[in-house]
Amino acid sequence: MSKLKINKQLIDNKLIVHLAGTIDEDADFKPLENLTQPVISFDFNDITLLNSCGIREWIGFIQKLPASTRLHYQRCPQIIIEQINMVHGFFKSGSQIESFYAPYFCPNCDKESKILLTTEKIKNSKAPAATCPHCGTEGMEFDALEEQYFHFLKSK
């Protein structure tokens, strides 16, 4: 039984698909088959697990979508970014990442935060500045290896 919950929302001509739960071997993408919208935006914010069989299911699903469909990815959690960087094929050619989470560390309050970044803020694989949501300190440290973490932006 699929542990993936799918919720569709049509705004103007753009279809937003909220995904929640687990993308694994049982993920059922049937509710998303035969979509004809020119742009589909997938919101991964509430995905808790994407395993290797789930990646295979996802790749199989997006390959069946019409070639003209443009896919957008938004609010990708850190664990999904890691998987995308490690396994080819998660992105359909021509797709676009709108936003994703990245780890930052505040040297003032000694806390880590996941900051939501938009793709256009990443220039030459350099992390943008961020303010600590806990103590308000500006200039948090990006807490990953930039070349490695932003690798997916080059390979999309």
Place this chain on the structure above:
Amino acid sequence: MKLSLFTENKILKDALIELTRPNRLSHNPQVLQTDHFVVVDQDLAILEEKLKTVPRQRLYFISNRSDEENIALIQKYQLSHLVGFDEKNTPLEIMQHYRIFEAKNFWGTAHYLSVLPDTLSFSESKREMSKIPELIKIQSWQDFFDTPADYVNLMANELVSNALYNGPEGKRQGANYPVDRKSPVFLKGSELIQLKLGVDPHAAVLSVIDSFGTLTKEKVIQSLHRSFQEKTVEQKQGGAGLGLYLSYSHGHQFIVNSKLGVKTEVIIVIEKNKRYKTYKSRLKSFHFFDEAHAHE
């Protein structure tokens, strides 16, 4: 037990000499002359020389090359032990393994974890997987970066799935293997898969043990090598071929204990780090212990 160390690294040398001082370790005088634990640091020429005389089971190679290059080396030389160099953790890792050889028993989490782990058992593939996040939730993740639980959840899911679906392969008469991962599998009474998880002041340790013993060193190396080379899912019946790769990549020490045809244990050690960046920069270590060669 005699330790032979081939290194130019003074820090590593001093740390290991200090850790192996006789008064710091208990020795069995009877094995002092016969047992030999060889550590080669970085130098491939020395490694090649030692491979001619030292059994792979007791030969440790320390490398500061990339994980991808290290997997290629493991494949080329069919190494049983490759330690990804890390200034802070390498001496401790070598010592953990030195003690494993002293104890002559490599099974279980006790060599890597100072507390008793929590345990889960699995006999079927679908409903019981939801217990994993519950077990992860009750651990103390204090002083870890923010998301180790996500990685442990992924690795546990991959390793338990592999054990449930691939473990019985070749042991079931009339069964069609590999089994489609969408179909449920049910194990028989004594065939339980056991997952252990614990966190102590130094590390989080995950262990998945099966009662089949079908995962050989060749299969592990072949799977890791293919995954690092291709970075793609396999379009075949059964798993996607990336479970070991993901588990290797998200841990720090990747350890496989094997008794062929009897049991396999995969252990993942994640050293405690407050910073995610430190967690990611650590080069990975690979260890394969084979019961058949344990006393060579």
